[in-house]
Amino acid sequence: MRRAVWAIGIFLLFGLTLATDHFLPPRTNHFNLANISTDSVTPHSDQPASFSYSTALEGISEISISARFNATDDNYDNIFQTADGPDAIRLEFTHPGRLNLALSDRRYYPLTEGVSLNHWHEFHLHGLKGRFLEVVIDGVPVFRTTDPELVGLRYKVGLIAVGSGYSRQRAFQGAISGFNLTITHVSRRWIADLLLAMAMLTLFTIYIQQLTKFSSAEASRLPTAYIWGEYAVIFVFVAAGFIGWHVAPLEPRLNKWHLLLFPLLAAVALLSTAHYRPNPSGRFSRLNPLVWGGIGVLLCFGLLGVQKITRENSLPFLGRVVPFVGSLAAIAVFHSGPHPRGKGHLSSTVLALAFAMVAWCALFELPNWKQVAYSIEDLPAIGFFLTLLCLVLTLRGLLPSGIGVPAFPPGGSRYLLRTVFQTSSLAYVCFFVLSFRCDTLYLGSSAMHWEYFVGPIRGVRQGAALLRDAPSQYGFLNIILAALVPAQSAWEALYLWQGTLLFFASCLAYRAICLVAPGKKLFAFFVVTSAVFFADPALIGPQLYPSSSVLRFFWVYVLIYLLARLHVRGEAWFGRYLWAASLAWLGGLLWSAESALYSSAILFASLTAMALMTRRQALWVPAQLGGQVRTLGRQMMIPVVLGLLAVGAISGYYRLKLGAFPDWQMYVEYIISYGAGFGALPMNPDGVGWLFILILIGFVCAVRNLALTRPDAQATMASLTGLLACIWATSSYFIGRSAPTNVTAILPIIATALVIGVQSAEAALPGSARLLQLVSVPVLTVALTSGLASTKWPGVMPGLATLTSRVGTRLHPFDPELGRLKEQAGVTPAAAVAYYGFATAMRREDLESPDLTYEHDWLPTPLQLLEEPIAPARREIILRRFMDKHLRPGFFIQAKNENADRAEEWIKLISRTHRAAATFESPNYRIIFFVPIRPAL
8 A cells, every 4th residue: 555655646746747847848048248348458448358247057058159359469368258167168369370169178179270460350159059059250151060069058158258268367468349148048947857856756765765675784883983984084085185286386396296196195104004993982092183183074075065066057956966865875775884873873974975975076077977967957857867777776786796686586587688687698799899889980080099099000010110210109019919900001900909909898897897796797787888888978989089998098907807806716816816917017018108007006006915914913013024025025026027028028129120229218208298297287176086085085994994804805905905006096197187088088997996896895894895885876877877878879879880891981081182182293092101280190082992091101100299298309319210211202291271380390300311302282281292312422
């Protein structure tokens, strides 16, 4: 009877919601900002130098912006912005006379290079949601797109600025006249959202009650002192984060790496004192100040998180409900407290809730979270339901293996379904198909990113040598192995190589999760598929940007799998782990300098934890420290010797084959330059960077709880320490260039490490990973919702394609103008060419041509690899080596008006060894045929 009443009530609520939606449609509102003028150069002008207006608009359906401007300077001047931050529309003027449109997440679109100084020009932008976005300059259309990501009009309208931009940091030098901004936006009736939330949350609450019956029965009863110790850890980490943030002005040479250094010091200090047992009941306990400090800090952060949610104008009402519901559900399922009514239970629960709220707020900058909010805004009922469904899946998946309501109870008609979803064969087939996806290849500017790999691969295929005359920004061994792939072109070789690595990486992540949670294969499949193949909320897949995917992080996946296996097999398997991980570390060392750093952090952290832990005392004992250090030294000798042998073998091969040793500076040149701050972006102090701090807190608390209660679980503690080091090391990818999209790029690693960490710690000691569970819930929920549960699937599914044999057909289309000019100059696919332009990669040939791409480089390509941050002296050395080895005639093909000044510098540099024999020009291209200068007799 009670269930019937619940069902009738839910049905009525849902029906009332649909009726309210039908009879109370969203309101249509209009916003207009008219005839704004500024003047920053005319003395004693009546117009202000800049203008700003604050508002908060959401649900934009149409936008129109127009203005006249007269610029006196083109040094990154900003004409206007619609809001602070990266999610706004912004118009920027740069040298030489180039007008750029910035659209959300730092996407830049060059509009024209024909803007002259000290002349009036007209600008007009018009966008209609779901249809088009276009720009007209001086009456000439220069930009039009129907890309769903751009015409969705998800742009922030907040602090509108005229005469400045880039969060009002870049002023416009000149005058602006007649700036007009007109926006049509819609807002939903709050009663409809409220009723929908009540209907959905009623269903959700019933299911959570079922889950809590299973979780509370198995939750550990850790002593209250240990729970208080967790908040001492929180205080230390938060303090380390603040110290790291504020030390930057004192030591600029650290750039932003202090944000990695201080949390590392905090983790080392906390783990090395894990044997200390807190005693908060003691009046003069040395730990009490830290505990109460942690409580105060975390409560403040929780209140700030609530304030951030309520003031986030871009969130729909139902989107603001999700963090509160997710936090409460996670507390109900995972945080039963040390005792049901024991001392410290209330404070522990309140602080855990604050911790969970901060974890949700840390995701607000992620494109994945924005996609979740957009889905709820566009399709409230479906979007909210899918989000709650993914939250339920996450809560069930993070419960220890074997706990929870079975997904497919045994019995008759469900046997086949259960068999299909509990076998791994279907998962491997899906991974293989998705690994070679090709329908999104080279969208937008992705061909430029591919060229940074294809260029070195093409050079190696024609005889150039890495670490000598072929520059490579992204690695050594990965480029060589890709060049060995038997394919018709370097583009196809990279496609096949990246697809193979994606398949193995996804299988390793899936197997790692299945090892630690053998009864959750379906959950493992969902996590890996969402995080690895659909982490980007546009569902474009990882194939577009090789530098952000497995070609950068492959050996991280291998080491994560070995850590999961170490936990399952136990201490007896450590010898095999040592050798397997050392070989994986060697692969990472040869892969690239960046991969070497990631692999070293993971391997040496796990070895250190294993060597310094004894069965009787956690981490280290002063009387036994000498023997533990000697043990660690013997273990580390294996990878060190392997590394020295590999470096010696490579050096010897180069000396015998090429007559010169490798230039090892080329191995570390790029990572040093980018680490020093080249290409760095500013970091938001209250943004997604805190996610890494929270994850590190969760791992440190899990290791400390195990060290205090289960010091015999050495293998598990070593595995967790390795995962902690993995998160710490890979976070450098975001800190080096602090774009939220870089967190999305490493989301597969974060999600896999979190699931393995939670399951490993809970298997060794139920309840030890409660904080890690709380931070895992928002990460996995958002990843699943923006991936597999995205509302974009109806538009993406029909176009999915995989396993193409002609990758070149998907490159940028054939340009008839360039084709005619190449025919005039006698350029054929067999000729040696070097292309220079913004795209770095030349457009493909006509589809009727047997060769779609050029596979013979005349210079080390792309030429941008030898520009900043590479010093001019180094550029000349590498180019001279290449010319000495490959001295021959060749064609220099230049896209006019694209970095023309740098192109002239390259022509001057080439002229030292070659002379221009012929020049061919068209309106947009220039081809110069160079021949070697004969040496004087």
